[in-house]
Amino acid sequence: MNYNKKTVKDIDVKGKKVLLRCDFNVPQDKATGAITDDKRIRAALPTIQYLLEQGAAVIACSHLGKPEPNFEKWVKKQTEKGKDPASLTKEKWEKSLAALSLAPVAKRLSELLGQEVVMAADVVGSDAKAKAAALQPGEIMLLENTRFEKGETKNDPDLAKAMAGMADIYVSFAFGAVHRAHAASAGVAAYLPAVSGFLIQQELEIMGGALANPKRPLVAILGGSKVSSKIGVINNLLDIADTIIIGGGMAYTFAKAQGGSVGKSLLESDWLGYCNDMIAKAKEKGVKLLLPVDTMAASEFSADAEPVLCDTMAIPDDMMGMDIGPKTIAAYTDAVKDAGTVIWNGPMGVFEFPAFAEGTRAVAKALADTDAITIIGGGDSAAAVAQLGYADKMTHISTGGGASLEFLEGKELPGVACLLDK
Ligand code: ADP
Ligand code: MG
Numbered sequence: 001m002n003y004n005k006k007t008v009k010d011i012d013v014k015g016k017k018v019l020l021r022c023d024f025n026v027p028q029d030k031a032t033g034a035i036t037d038d039k040r041i042r043a044a045l046p047t048i049q050y051l052l053e054q055g056a057a058v059i060a061c062s063h064l065g066k067p068e069p070n071f072e073k074w075v076k077k078q079t080e081k082g083k084d085p086a087s088l089t090k091e092k093w094e095k096s097l098a099a100l101s102l103a104p105v106a107k108r109l110s111e112l113l114g115q116e117v118v119m120a121a122d123v124v125g126s127d128a129k130a131k132a133a134a135l136q137p138g139e140i141m142l143l144e145n146t147r148f149e150k151g152e153t154k155n156d157p158d159l160a161k162a163m164a165g166m167a168d169i170y171v172s173f174a175f176g177a178v179h180r181a182h183a184a185s186a187g188v189a190a191y192l193p194a195v196s197g198f199l200i201q202q203e204l205e206i207m208g209g210a211l212a213n214p215k216r217p218l219v220a221i222l223g224g225s226k227v228s229s230k231i232g233v234i235n236n237l238l239d240i241a242d243t244i245i246i247g248g249g250m251a252y253t254f255a256k257a258q259g260g261s262v263g264k265s266l267l268e269s270d271w272l273g274y275c276n277d278m279i280a281k282a283k284e285k286g287v288k289l290l291l292p293v294d295t296m297a298a299s300e301f302s303a304d305a306e307p308v309l310c311d312t313m314a315i316p317d318d319m320m321g322m323d324i325g326p327k328t329i330a331a332y333t334d335a336v337k338d339a340g341t342v343i344w345n346g347p348m349g350v351f352e353f354p355a356f357a358e359g360t361r362a363v364a365k366a367l368a369d370t371d372a373i374t375i376i377g378g379g380d381s382a383a384a385v386a387q388l389g390y391a392d393k394m395t396h397i398s399t400g401g402g403a404s405l406e407f408l409e410g411k412e413l414p415g416v417a418c419l420l421d422k
Contacts, residue, residue: 001412002421003204003208003209003211003416004421005416005421006421007195007197007198007201008047008196008197008198010420011169013055013056013169016169017057017132017135017167018168018169018170019163019164019167019170020059020061020171020173021061021062021173021177022061022062023043023175023176024041024062024064024102025062026040026064033104034104035104035105035108038108038112041112043199044173044199045113046198047171049113050198051171052113052139052140055137056137057135057138057139058141059135059141059167062102062145062174063147063152064100064102064145064147066147067096067145067148069147069148074096075093100145101144101145102142102145106119109140115140116139117141118135119142120132120144122143122148123143123144123146123152123163124149124166128143128144129166132167133166146182146184153180159183159187161191163183163188164188168193170193172185172197172200172415172418173197173199174415175199175399176401177403177415178400178415179400179402179403179406179407179413179414179415181415186417186418190418194420195420196416200416203396203398203407206375206396207396207404207408210343215340216242216341217242217243217339218240218242218243218341218343219343219372220240220243220244220245220345221336221342221343221345222234222245222250222345223246223247223248223349224250224378225248225250225346227254227275228271231271232408232409233408236408237408238281238282238287242287243287243290243335244282244288245335246289246290247332248349249265251295251324252265252315253275255315257272261314262315263297263317263318264317265297265315290331291312293325293327294310294327295310295322295324295328296321296324296325296359297309297316297319297320297322298319298320298322298356299319301322303352303353307355309326312328322349322350323348323349323350323359323360324349325359329358329362329363332348332362332363333362333363336367336372339372340372343408344375344376345376345378346378347380347381348363351384351387351388357384360388361388364385364388374393375395375396375398377398377405378401382397
């Protein structure tokens with residue numbers, strides 16, 4: 001995967017119409033529709049301001065939520081959810097779409113930018129086309145929710161062509177969507193010169209750099225709930241890292257595979273062989289693989305459960321592993337001290353429960369204290385670091401949950417591959 005891609009700074013945007021794929025998939029209050037967190041809108045400001053200052057006209061687009069643009073399919077889905085088919089009117093469906101309009105985002109964006117944001121009534125309809133044609137340098141408009149178009153998630157070339165037809169250049173800003181081969185995140189690049197905005201540039205430089213040419217030693221810390229959801233990440237990092245540290249729920253499948261008793265801990269019996277293969281592969285490649293030696297266990301999955309220290313290989317039958325123990329914390333924090341790069345994906349324990357957040361906190365603190373380049377990938381890991389107050393101490397916290405995992409898997413990302421090489 002080539003991470004060296006052209007950015008907005010590598011092309012002339014003056015007087016050009018720029019189709020800017022943003023990630024305005026913001027959380028909204030269910031009852032009022034009010035935007036509850038505008039972080040994603042704020043994140044786009046530097047790229048938007050740069051483009052406007054350079055004299056580009058910006059046609060922003062984004063998806064929001066999961067609207068169902070096909071009435072019949074909507075009825076089918078709602079019926080499957082147990083709704084009475086008689087109550088499923090066209091009016092209700094239209095209301096469900098209207099609730100996912102980007103109009104509130106246009107309003108918020110306009111407040112943040114301090115200038116008008118022209119809102120289009122559709123994505124590639126007559127209103128969008130007319131407004132795009134009239135847009136002047138230094139002006140910005142927002143297309144309606146791209147998922148109102150049936151062709152968006154299917155990467156329909158006609159939709160991509162219609163979107164591209166309104167602009168001269170495509171700039172991708174939405175790192176959270178680069179793993180999806182959708183019309184607005186990859187398809188349009190077939191018809192326009194395509195470059196990255198500042199956010200994707202940063203993701204590519206730092207995370208791409210760490211994978212392609214890491215400052216060594218490279219330590220990968222992998223945790224989270226399941227081995228099965230991290231197979232791709234483990235496989236890829238085993239080929240690149242000098243040390244791999246395993247924590248979180250998946251550690252118990254490794255412990256069981258090594259002959260341990262793990263009680264009621266999270267266990268994926270289908271992956272025992274895989275765990276042993278990985279341990280063998282690490283040995284063969286000279287990669288240090290660290291597994292937890294002690295565990296904070298509990299008799300039930302609950303915030304009020306009493307933490308009980310035990311040997312990871314000998315967890316009592318009626319207990320489950322919830323966090324790494326003190327000996328493991330000491331070994332893991334020691335391993336990152338002299339690292340050149342640390343990539344962390346997956347919490348060390350059930351950090352949502354304060355009594356079982358210590359392992360995750362200690363690792364976050366060790367990353368905050370080390371001189372190494374520190375990279376956090378994964379939605380829950382990013383949330384954990386922020387919740388524990390270490391977010392500003394990390395070199396880079398990837399903004400795309402699913403996208404950052406696929407990035408760490410070394411997968412070809414359609415929304416990155418479609419950009420022009422440097
Ligand atoms: P990410 O989103 O960063 O990739 P994951 O989704 O893989 O991370 O895992 C996060 C979840 O793993 C958290 O909700 C956390 O509670 C859970 N988890 C961590 N350790 C354990 C454990 N020992 N038992 C059960 N769940 C765990
Ligand atoms: Mg997750």
